[in-house]
Amino acid sequence: MCEVEAKGFCDLNISANDNDLKPVVLKALSLGYQTIAINREISEPESSSNEKKKKKKGDSGLQVPSPPTLKLTEDELKKHKIKRPPVILTRLTVAYADKGSAFLHKLRDSGALTKYDIIAFRPRSEGAFRQVCQANMDVDIISFDIGDRDFRISRKMLNLAIERDLYFEICYAPCIARSSSRQDTIVLAHDIYQSARGRNIFISSGTKVTTHLRQPYDVANLGRLFGLSEGAAKEAVLTTCHDLVYAAWCRRVGLNKCSAVVVNLENSRGQTTKFKGLDDPRNCLKRKRSVNDEGDPGESNGFMIVD
Structure with missing residues (x-):
């Protein structure tokens, strides 16, 4: 039996904003979502030739934030007319570009990855993208940033990632927040869909404000705009997310090995x-x-x- 089981419609990328996190989560739940993943992001530190100071023994220089905690009372759920018990998960997104960097080794040795329910990697270079798809890494999601992506999404690499039960994320918030990002997001979504042939694709908001959230069926309609079929667009906010959460649990407990x-x-x-x-x-x-x-x-x- 899975320790954490996703239920209902899912939004697996609510950006963690400690000041306004609870209103965003309550708004998402009131729109019809039942499973929410609160996401924290860390990036590979930029290496500088001028900063080669000696560090103390045992100091790796890596600071990984602790998983966000959120408690919702029954009064808050009733106030927002939320009748079904929500499933709140934690997610860590790691953005990096240098595949040979010691950043990933420090991250793995720190034990921070075991504290989160879902692990996502955001490659910023072709070498990092190939490493995430091929290497045996503790990762569940491959996410892409339309601003940092300067490499081609290869069908061969995505097939290797699918064999390892990895999932690909499409965030719709950039389409709503900035009209200049709309076309780039649609092009990215079409590239992922054609390369992965519609497999292991899910849609999330990737937002930290309530105004960018949309209802699950509206997101499914956006999926049609992203090139997904009608069935795949609905699965992208429902059953595919359920499979992702289960695969992430299997990775944590070691069943995938x-x-x-x-x-x-x-x-x-x-x-x-x-x-x-x-x-x-x-x-x-x-x-x-x-x-x-x-x-x-x-x-x-x-x-x-x-x-």
Whole structure:
């Protein structure tokens, strides 16, 4: 059972603004969203040749903010006519450009990634983009910034990311906030959709103000503008987000690093057991019991999960 399960419509990118965070979250919930991810962002520090001071031993110079905390009372939910219990998640977005930088190693060693429910990387160079898609990194989302992207989104790289169960984000807030960003956002969305062939794409707001939020069905209509089909546009704020949250949970607990192995074990009479239909993988997937076909719990059918 998943520890955190997404429900209803989702907005997995509400930018954390400690002063006005609660009104934005309450507004999103009142619009019909049930699962919210509060996002904090960090960027790779710019290296300067003039700043080569010696640091104290054990000082990595990396400061990762703690996950945001938000508590909503029952009175606040009733005031905004929110009847369903919300699911509040935390997200960390990491923006970087230098794939060979020690920034990622320091970030991984700091243990900060384990404190967040969802991890997103925002590559700012082609080398960083290839690293996120190919390398075995603790990441759930690949996000793109229309202002920093100066590389081509490769279909081959996105296919590698899809094989690793990564998801691609399209933020609609830039379209609403600035008319100059509207065309760039649409072009980016079309590139992602064509390269990923509509797979693992979700839409979020990426905003920190209430005026840029839109209802889920309005966002689905925006998905049509972004090039998504009618079904994919609705899934981009619903089921795809549910799959993303589940994949992120599997990454945190390590289930994505496990594999199923079929072995033959000896029964109580010293004989090797193998139930009928073991050679057919479809039967193996349907088999969930830990007993043999005759129902004898002392004779295992030989299924186990190993790392």
